[in-house]
Amino acid sequence: MNRTTDIIIINSVEKIPALDTIRSIPREQTLKLIFEKEVQNLREATGQQLRTNLKGFYVGIHTLEPEIRIAKLITDLEIEENQDFFEQCAKDYRALGEELIDMLVDKLDLKLNKDFPLETFNQLIREQKGNGTIGDWEYNIHGFHCSFDNTKTHQSIEVPLVFGQEFGDLDPYFFSLYIKSTDKYKPLPVDIFEDYADGLRINEKMLALGKFERIISNLGGHFGTVVSDRKKVEIKSNLELEKMYQK
Known part of the structure; x- marks a missing residue:
């Protein structure tokens, strides 16, 4: 099965989706957060916080692009x-x-x-x-x-x-x-x-x-x-x- 990607442009702290919202995404969908120039300094800290709080998820902090990719992993069940x-x-x-x-x-x-x-x-x-x-x-x-x-x-x-x-x-x-x-x-x-x-x-x-x-x-x-x-x-x-x- 192919995955879809939902892209969210982050131009303020308020645009970062809540943890419960992220946890609700299905495995068939990935979430990409793209940080605009004025908030790019938030990307690294945001990504590390998401990694800490989102157990059972992949959180990829791009090393070059201002992006974070989030995907739900295969579950224990x-x-x-x-x-x-x-x-x-x-x-x-x-x-x-x-x-x-x-x-x-x-x-x-x-x-x-x-x-x-x-x-x-x-x-x-x-x-x-x-x-x-x-x-x-x-x-x-x-x-x-x-x-x-x-x-x-x-x-x-x-x-x-x-x-x-x-x-x-x-x-x-x-x-x-x-x-x-x-x-x-x-x-x-x-x-x-x-x-x-x-x-x-x-x-x-x-x-x-x-x-x-x-x-x-x-x-x-x-x-x-x-x-x-x-x-x-x-x-x-x-x-x-x-x-x-x-x-």
């Missing part, structure tokens, strides 16, 4: 009512991630470091083999992930490389894009409009429901989120990896 759907999406994400990594390892005849896959994939970047195609998929290694984009279906997935053999970490932004690009989920049972912010709320609520759980990363201070109902794999911490490499 919507997530709870669709928890089985999000759980299945997470399971599918994990299965597809494993399948694509296996395909890539086989095609490139890699000797995968199963404890720390990022080491193997960083070597590909150094050898200028960090992107290419396997079957209908284009792949691109970047940061802590390898992205895969299907040239026929346009399905998109980012597979994590810093959780050992656990390829199902659900980055909020990437998880939202995966769900929205997967044909078999359409039409979605609940809309996802704000890819990162809605994805973060989905993860947080699913964690609270026990459907998702936290996992450690190979990197110190970094954690992930995965579906709870899965075949668990061992993930070595950065300290364990350091001990291994010192031997």
Whole structure:
């Protein structure tokens, strides 16, 4: 479903809508406050106050333009009512991630470091083999992930490389894009409009429901989120990896 945008020109303090008015907007509508020159000095403070008082809303303070964009995020109730759907999406994400990594390892005849896959994939970047195609998929290694984009279906997935053999970490932004690009989920049972912010709320609520759980990363201070109902794999911490490499 497409969103509409309601624009309000702010030329005085009185034009700033009340919190109850903002809270009443549906998720299918965004609100854009445009501050005219004489009150542009109010934009930053107004935006920070709105962020404090509007729980469950995205409040974006534009860094260059005199604008604030406000949108209602997916609700706890919507997530709870669709928890089985999000759980299945997470399971599918994990299965597809494993399948694509296996395909890539086989095609490139890699000797995968199963404890720390990022080491193997960083070597590909150094050898200028960090992107290419396997079957209908284009792949691109970047940061802590390898992205895969299907040239026929346009399905998109980012597979994590810093959780050992656990390829199902659900980055909020990437998880939202995966769900929205997967044909078999359409039409979605609940809309996802704000890819990162809605994805973060989905993860947080699913964690609270026990459907998702936290996992450690190979990197110190970094954690992930995965579906709870899965075949668990061992993930070595950065300290364990350091001990291994010192031997």
